[in-house]
Structures are given as C-alpha cells and as structure tokens.
Amino acid sequence: MKPMYEKVLPTENSSWRYWLYALDEIPFNWHYHPEYEICLTLNSRGQRYIGDDIHFYDDLDLVLLGPKLPHTWHSRELVAAGQHLTYVAQLPIIWIDNIAQMPELKPLGDLLQKSKRGVAFSSATAAACRERFVAMADATPMQRLLWLLEILQLMCEDQSARLISSEGYTPASFPDSSTEKIDKVIAYIHQHYTEDLSAEKMANLAHMSTNHFHRFFKQRTEQTFTEFVNQLRIGRACSLLLTTDMPVANISYRCGFNNLSNFNRRFMQLKNCTPREFKRSYLK
Numbered sequence: 001m002k003p004m005y006e007k008v009l010p011t012e013n014s015s016w017r018y019w020l021y022a023l024d025e026i027p028f029n030w031h032y033h034p035e036y037e038i039c040l041t042l043n044s045r046g047q048r049y050i051g052d053d054i055h056f057y058d059d060l061d062l063v064l065l066g067p068k069l070p071h072t073w074h075s076r077e078l079v080a081a082g083q084h085l086t087y088v089a090q091l092p093i094i095w096i097d098n099i100a101q102m103p104e105l106k107p108l109g110d111l112l113q114k115s116k117r118g119v120a121f122s123s124a125t126a127a128a129c130r131e132r133f134v135a136m137a138d139a140t141p142m143q144r145l146l147w148l149l150e151i152l153q154l155m156c157e158d159q160s161a162r163l164i165s166s167e168g169y170t171p172a173s174f175p176d177s178s179t180e181k182i183d184k185v186i187a188y189i190h191q192h193y194t195e196d197l198s199a200e201k202m203a204n205l206a207h208m209s210t211n212h213f214h215r216f217f218k219q220r221t222e223q224t225f226t227e228f229v230n231q232l233r234i235g236r237a238c239s240l241l242l243t244t245d246m247p248v249a250n251i252s253y254r255c256g257f258n259n260l261s262n263f264n265r266r267f268m269q270l271k272n273c274t275p276r277e278f279k280r281s282y283l284k
Contacts, residue, residue, distance in 0.1 A: 003030045004030065004032075004219065005031070005033065005178055005220065006221075006222075007182045007183070007186065008033050009186075009228075011141075011144075012235045012238075014141050015095050016035075016089060016090060016091045016092060016096075016148070019087075020085065020088075020133075021085070021086040021088065026044065026076075027074065028072055028074040030049065030071075030072045031070065031071070032171065034067050034068060034092075035090040035092055036064065037071075037089070038062075038088070038090075038151065039063050039065065039087070040060075040061070040087040040126060040129055040130060041057065041062075042061075042084075043079045043080055043084060043085050044059065044084040044086075045057060045075060047073070047075070048061065048073050048074075049072050049074070050063065050165060051069055051070060051071070051117065051166075051169050052165050052169050055120075058079070059079045061073075062125060062129055062155075063164065064118070066112070066117070066118065067093050069118055071118070087130075087133035087134075089151070096112065097112065100112055107157075114163060117169055118164030119155070119161050120162050122158055124160075129154055132148075132154075133147075135147055136148075178220065181206045182220045184205065185205060186221075186228075188202070188205060189232065190232065193233055193256050194254065196256075199213055229256075233255045233266075234255070234266060237251050237252070237267065241278060248260070248263075248275045251275070263275075
C-alpha cells in the first residue's frame with residue numbers, strides 16, 4: 001500500500017516540531033515525511049508498522065525514524081484507564097544533520113545513519129525520555145531544545161537499541177502530486193495570511209472541491225484549515241506584541257483579523273491569556 005505524504009510544520013518559535021497526541025484509539029495511518037522522527041508511545045499496546053517490519057508493541061515504546069521511512073501504529077487496547085499518549089519530535093533533515101557534524105556529536109551522526117532502518121530503544125531509555133518529553137509541555141523554546149538534546153544523548157548511549165527494518169531496506173521513492181499541492185497551499189497562506197483567506201479559495205488553488213480540500217488539508221497537516229490559519233496569525237501577533245509598541249487593535253488588523261473581539265477570542269483560545277496579559281508576562 002502506498003504511504004501518504006504528511007506535511008510537518010515546526011512548533012511556534014522553533015526549528016522543529018514537538019507534539020503530544022492523546023487519543024481514544026490509534027488509527028492505521030500509513031504515512032511518511034522528510035523529517036527524522038522520535039516517537040514515544042505510552043499506555044498503549046498494539047501493532048507497529050515501520051518500513052518492512054510489523055511488530056507488537058507495548059507501553060513505553062520509543063523509536064527513532066529516518067527521513068521518508070513509512071510508518072504507523074495501530075491500537076484500540078489501553079494498558080490502563082485513560083488514553084493512548086504519543087509524544088513526537090520531528091526534526092528537519094538539514095537542521096539536525098548540520099548539528100550532527102559537530103565533532104562532539106559524532107555518536108549522534110552514527111545514530112541518524114542507523115535510523116534509515118528505524119531504531120527501537122529499551123524501556124529504561126524510554127522511561128528516561130518520558131520525563132523530558134513531559135517537561136517540554138510547559139517549557140520555553142530554548143529549554144525544550146535542551147530537553148531534546150538530552151533525549152538524543154540518552155538514545156545514543158542505549159546499548160540495547162536495535163534496528164527495526166531488515167538489512168538493505170531503503171524507503172522507496174513515492175511520487176505524489178499531493179505533495180506539490182499542500183506545499184503550494186501552505187506557501188500561499190504564509191504569503192497572504194493578512195488577507196481574507198477561505199477554504200473555497202484554497203480549494204481552487206489546489207484544483208479540488210471544497211469538501212475534498214478540507215479532508216485533504218486535515219489528513220496532511222493534522223489541523224483543520226481554520227486552525228492552521230488562526231495559529232499562524234496569532235503567532236505573528238505574538239511577535240508584534242513583543243517587538244513593537246503597536247496598539248492591540250492595530251496588531252489585530254495587521255494579522256488578518258477583521259475585528260478586535262474575534263482576535264481576542266482566538267488569542268485566548270490558543271494562549272490562555274489576553275494579548276495584553278501575554279505582553280505583560282514577557283516584559284516581566
């Protein structure tokens with residue numbers, strides 16, 4: 001089965017993506033992306049599909065995946081009451097490969113090379129990494145990066161780590177017109193986020209129906225079109241709040257919101273505070 005291309009978007013004010021999925025079940029979603037991925041799955045047991053390997057996994061499942069390596073997890077079985085939890089760190093190739101060229105980080109370069117087949121780690125390493133992943137949730141971007149480096153160090157030091165896919169396995173090339181479409185749409189949104197953006201306009205840009213576009217965008221970005229646009233606009237607003245003395249109403253307009261009340265409501269949803277409270281907290 002041909003895997004689906006997934007568009008990975010960095011976390012705000014970061015060069016990589018940190019995310020926590022909390023799900024009632026993990027659906028089968030065979031996909032790939034150009035980024036390296038660290039994936040820690042908790043409170044879950046089921047089937048893990050990576051490259052040409054199918055493996056039963058249990059709680060504290062920690063793996064490192066290389067670029068374009070197809071993968072998915074699939075489970076409806078919880079270890080304990082609650083939800084399936086999956087912490088993810090997705091690292092752009094150029095960024096992490098450049099870091100790994102530092103002499104001090106040679107073990108990381110070796111690990112990244114192995115990740116082309118996928119690497120699974122011990123439960124002890126997974127437990128230590130869980131502490132760092134949990135701490136990341138409320139950390140600043142700089143502190144989150146330091147936790148990431150600690151996770152990479154723990155994985156490099158794991159003597160029980162094992163390769164996942166078979167020897168000689170390499171990800172196939174997957175020509176996919178949807179890759180070009182999603183990149184085109186996201187580039188347009190970034191260039192025109194201050195304007196009136198609609199799903200209908202984006203659907204026309206991608207040459208598909210509006211209903212198809214909504215499904216297409218959610219599948220490949222794991223966000224709805226509206227969520228993506230609002231997050232981009234609020235991110236730009238945060239930057240203006242911290243770097244200028246521009247009134248909040250002007251920032252609202254500059255970031256594509258047609259009225260101040262809508263801007264304040266969206267800001268509160270995403271930041272759990274008002275724009276003025278956000279600015280005051282950083283000034284302190």
